[in-house]
Amino acid sequence: MNTTAIATIVRKEWAEMYRNSLVLSTVIFMPLLFTALPLVILGVGSGFDSGSEALLSELPPQMASLCAGLTSGQCGQIYIVSQFMLMFMLIPVMIPATITPYSIVGEKTQRSLEPLLATPISTAELLTGKNLAAILPGVIATWLAFALFAVGARLLLASSLAFSRLFDARWLIAIFLLGPLLAVFANALAIMVSSRSNDPRVAQQVSSLLVFPVIMLFLGQMIGWIVFDTSFALILCLVFLILDIALTYLAVRIFDRETILTRWA
Amino acid sequence: MIHTQNLTRVFKRKGEAPLIAVDTLSIDVRRGEVFGFLGPNGAGKTTTIRMLAALIGPTRGTATVNGHMLGEDAAAIRRSIGILTETPGMYDTLSAAHNLHIFAQLYGVPEPEKQVEKYLRMLGLWERREDEVGGFSKGMRQKLALARALLHEPDLLFLDEPTSGLDPEAARLVRDFIEELRGQGRTIFLCTHNLDEADRLCDRIALFRTRLLVLDTPANLRRQLFGRQVVFHLRAMLPGLAETVAALPGVQEATAIDHKLLVHVDDPETQNPAIIRALIAAGADLQFVGELRYSLEDVYLQFVQSS
Missing domain, CATH: 3.40.50.300 (P-loop containing nucleotide triphosphate hydrolases)
Structure with a gap:
């Protein structure tokens, strides 16, 4: 693998992304929004600390262990903010699902893939560069948003015990393991969708449907059908790891040099 | 290469x-x-x-x-x-x-x-x-x-x-x-x-x-299809001039068209001087001499259409 060629592709993709206001705004503003929302709720919720016994009795049993030693108000805050943890999982899905269609369909509409493929770069290097250019912003934005949220939460949560409960293993698995796996998943699917489309907006809209599984998880957790605990997070990681391997294999096959030149145009 | x-x-x-x-x-x-x-x-x-x-x-x-x-x-x-x-x-x-x-x-x-x-x-x-x-x-x-x-x-x-x-x-x-x-x-x-x-x-x-x-080569393609033709521009066409030129060695064909004589030759560089001498000897008033060049388009169309 020629790392210079890969880095050139990544830089090229980012340079184009920087000039595309729609993509750039998605990369910047969506993580900010998803960080601000739970912080606002945390801030508003910090006011109620008493009379919440009724709320505690309604919480799923899994929350009980998290709430040991906390006041009912702190426990309520942790419960509500936990619901929004899955929103952070939307970031690694949405960002590659926005970048990749413009990256692939953009090359198709500009007819720039043939000159690119005529260089000594291998298909694997080209695909690696394109994948990294879409996945890295998704993963980095998720991590930065989480870091920002951690700082905000520390300032808003008076109790350090409550703060430590908020960042337990399931959060860390979700952010540092499931997040990248979701980004790879979203990117591979976006490549497949983009290979069939000649309009980046259509490809982006279709790729954006990928957020539905995450929203379903979010709703399932809100309703109480799903409890997003450590084991569930690990199971999800395993599922997405398998899906990522399968989809990346398919995406690589779709991104075959000959297919691109003879069928994509 | x-x-x-x-x-x-x-x-x-x-x-x-x-x-x-x-x-x-x-x-x-x-x-x-x-x-x-x-x-x-x-x-x-x-x-x-x-x-x-x-x-x-x-x-x-x-x-x-x-x-x-x-x-x-x-x-x-x-x-x-x-x-x-x-x-x-x-x-x-x-x-x-x-x-x-x-x-x-x-x-x-x-x-x-x-x-x-x-x-x-x-x-x-x-x-x-x-x-x-x-x-x-x-x-x-x-x-x-x-x-x-x-x-x-x-x-x-x-x-x-x-x-x-x-x-x-x-x-x-x-x-x-x-x-x-x-x-x-x-x-x-x-x-x-x-x-x-x-x-x-x-x-x-x-x-x-x-x-x-x-x-x-483009020149050979032309030659292959059309041979080489030379046009002799005369002040006036005289009777029997085309036949005189056609009888010369190396000339395949000579055709009179208005005041011009179109001559199909194997090698114009060698044969043109003899043709010019024959024309002057026959009393023709020679104005210009030029090779008739077929365009590559003619060659192209001929080959592509026949394929």
Whole structure:
């Protein structure tokens, strides 16, 4: 693998992304929004600390262990903010699902893939560069948003015990393991969708449907059908790891040099 | 420089018979020549270039490009050639210099900045180097694409319709540049629809329509089809003049048309003096003598239509 060629592709993709206001705004503003929302709720919720016994009795049993030693108000805050943890999982899905269609369909509409493929770069290097250019912003934005949220939460949560409960293993698995796996998943699917489309907006809209599984998880957790605990997070990681391997294999096959030149145009 | 042996490419199609895009193509392109590859739309010219540039594989047959066997080391072939694709395919939101810089790095050019500057200056784009390519005219984009194909100083260049859609001024500039490249000793494989351009630039021409129809120099192709004809312009046509000339050795045919005598000869350089002497001896008043040149278009149409 020629790392210079890969880095050139990544830089090229980012340079184009920087000039595309729609993509750039998605990369910047969506993580900010998803960080601000739970912080606002945390801030508003910090006011109620008493009379919440009724709320505690309604919480799923899994929350009980998290709430040991906390006041009912702190426990309520942790419960509500936990619901929004899955929103952070939307970031690694949405960002590659926005970048990749413009990256692939953009090359198709500009007819720039043939000159690119005529260089000594291998298909694997080209695909690696394109994948990294879409996945890295998704993963980095998720991590930065989480870091920002951690700082905000520390300032808003008076109790350090409550703060430590908020960042337990399931959060860390979700952010540092499931997040990248979701980004790879979203990117591979976006490549497949983009290979069939000649309009980046259509490809982006279709790729954006990928957020539905995450929203379903979010709703399932809100309703109480799903409890997003450590084991569930690990199971999800395993599922997405398998899906990522399968989809990346398919995406690589779709991104075959000959297919691109003879069928994509 | 390029040697192909029965190079064939078949495309499979769903629910339809396979499409033979290139059928048993055998050619030799010599080092330093401008090789014209002419044929109608859909003849398989771009498929041929894509095979020779190691972008797609052949179904059958073999080829060596710049000493590299097709199918063995695709990256080595691509590193040793430059290609101007049918459409320039630039990154519209990036500047001209940025576009070239990307390709200089992908080709592993040792001093990318220098090379980018060299070709931007050479093609008159240096002043616009920081402008977005999206705002460039078609001619400027084509020049930029040419610069991109040359950044790594390849010996062999594939040019697919280099002047297509350009205004006469831009087309002339590109043609002059191709002449300059030939002067530098580069080998150029030129696909074009512009027959006048092919006639002016190419040392040899291959007429192609899925299969190779004919391959020769433009002059030999004309000779092969039409022979050589000389027109003698006379002040007045005298009776029996055509018959007198037709009887001369080496003259195949002489026809009187108004005040002109059209003479079909094997070798005008040798036979013209004798014809002129015969005409003057017969009392003809000779005004001009010129060779009747058939255009390459006539040659092209003759071969393509008969194929």
